[in-house]
Amino acid sequence: MSRIYNFASGPAVLPEAVLRQAQLELLDWQGRGYSVMETSHRSPEFVAVMQETEGLLRTLLQVPAHYRILFMQGGGHQQFAMVPINLLGPKFNADYIVTGHWSRAAAEEARRFCNVSEAADTVAAGCCHVPAQVELRLDPQAAYAHYCPNETIHGVEFDYVPETGGVPLVADMSSSFLSRPVDFARHGLIYACAQKNFGPAGLTAVIVREDLIGHASSRWPTMLDYRAYADAQSMWNTPATFSVYIAMLVLRWLRAEGGVAEIERRNIEKSRLLYEAIDGSAGFYVNRVRPAHRSRMNVPFALRDERLEATFLAEAAACSLVQLKGHRAVGGMRASIYNAMPLAGVQALVGFMHDFAQRHG
Numbered sequence: 001m002s003r004i005y006n007f008a009s010g011p012a013v014l015p016e017a018v019l020r021q022a023q024l025e026l027l028d029w030q031g032r033g034y035s036v037m038e039t040s041h042r043s044p045e046f047v048a049v050m051q052e053t054e055g056l057l058r059t060l061l062q063v064p065a066h067y068r069i070l071f072m073q074g075g076g077h078q079q080f081a082m083v084p085i086n087l088l089g090p091k092f093n094a095d096y097i098v099t100g101h102w103s104r105a106a107a108e109e110a111r112r113f114c115n116v117s118e119a120a121d122t123v124a125a126g127c128c129h130v131p132a133q134v135e136l137r138l139d140p141q142a143a144y145a146h147y148c149p150n151e152t153i154h155g156v157e158f159d160y161v162p163e164t165g166g167v168p169l170v171a172d173m174s175s176s177f178l179s180r181p182v183d184f185a186r187h188g189l190i191y192a193c194a195q196k197n198f199g200p201a202g203l204t205a206v207i208v209r210e211d212l213i214g215h216a217s218s219r220w221p222t223m224l225d226y227r228a229y230a231d232a233q234s235m236w237n238t239p240a241t242f243s244v245y246i247a248m249l250v251l252r253w254l255r256a257e258g259g260v261a262e263i264e265r266r267n268i269e270k271s272r273l274l275y276e277a278i279d280g281s282a283g284f285y286v287n288r289v290r291p292a293h294r295s296r297m298n299v300p301f302a303l304r305d306e307r308l309e310a311t312f313l314a315e316a317a318a319c320s321l322v323q324l325k326g327h328r329a330v331g332g333m334r335a336s337i338y339n340a341m342p343l344a345g346v347q348a349l350v351g352f353m354h355d356f357a358q359r360h361g
């Protein structure tokens with residue numbers, strides 16, 4: 001069996017070494033005669049998995065001691081609701097910086113709970129850049145300000161952390177988590193669903209400054225209160241045990257590869273290679289995002305001649321390059337090149353794109 005290069009946007013490629021380890025341990029985990037899926041989440045062996053996962057995350061991202069790491073379910077969408085539920089406190093206004101599909105979706109959900117003010121909206125303006133700091137209309141009285149550092153669908157990534165002047169900054173890092181270091185001093189809360197860069201679906205990580213926990217009204221369900229997770233070491237109820245275990249293997253792999261600084265270096269190299277291929281194609285391939293705001297994780301591109309799209313996808317698949325179709329909201333192609341995509345995969349894609357342009361240009 002040979003692995004192909006999978007450019008899916010999420011759930012996405014996992015490191016091959018992780019899948020092999022999971023396969024090896026599936027029937028007989030650590031000589032126990034059962035799998036990690038078949039034991040109590042309260043058992044010492046699973047508690048150790050939970051603790052190692054949290055510890056690795058804390059070390060790899062250099063999470064300060066006064067930030068709690070919480071694991072939950074519900075994905076990015078549940079955080080769209082949990083953030084206002086937990087962070088509004090007595091306030092009723094929140095700022096949202098809208099730069100693409102996901103930050104817009106977060107803002108729309110928040111409208112159920114509070115007054116949402118759009119500190120910027122670059123989707124309306126064509127969605128190909130992030131606003132400059134001076135363009136942000138931030139309310140110093142807002143309960144929090146929310147942004148999405150990497151827009152998975154539009155391929156737009158912030159090249160700076162917004163300055164909010166003391167208002168807690170919330171980041172949806174679902175598609176850029178662990179791809180680069182995080183400046184925690186500038187963030188009150190970050191969250192990420194796992195299925196892009198961290199593990200399988202079913203797991204969500206929330207890293208939150210301690211003082212922001214404990215402000216949810218008691219009329220909300222316990223499961224939507226960060227305090228329930230903080231008080232119970234993320235085991236208020238049964239966590240997604242298998243997803244946590246795979247995430248632990250992903251973090252061990254990341255550490256063995258050299259950690260976040262090294263993976264960031266590789267992500268810069270991989271994305272540079274791909275954007276150079278697009279820009280160097282004399283207009284055969286097009287990416288409309290402003291160069292400084294191009295995503296290192298998700299690279300959308302169009303073919304000058306749309307009629308070639310189906311041929312491109314079919315020929316790419318024949319070369320073992322799959323899941324390159326763009327999101328329906330944007331069209332065209334999209335190559336997601338998360339941490340687990342090896343440089344060789346990007347090189348193979350770039351080689352194919354060059355060859356395809358020669359034959360069809």
Ligand SMILES: *Cc1c(COP(=O)(O)O)cnc(C)c1O
Pocket residue numbers: 010074075076077078102148150151152172173174175193196
């Ligand atoms: C995928 C994604 C989401 C949605 O996550 P779900 O787990 O499907 O709810 C939210 N935000 C961003 C940035 C994403 O990439």
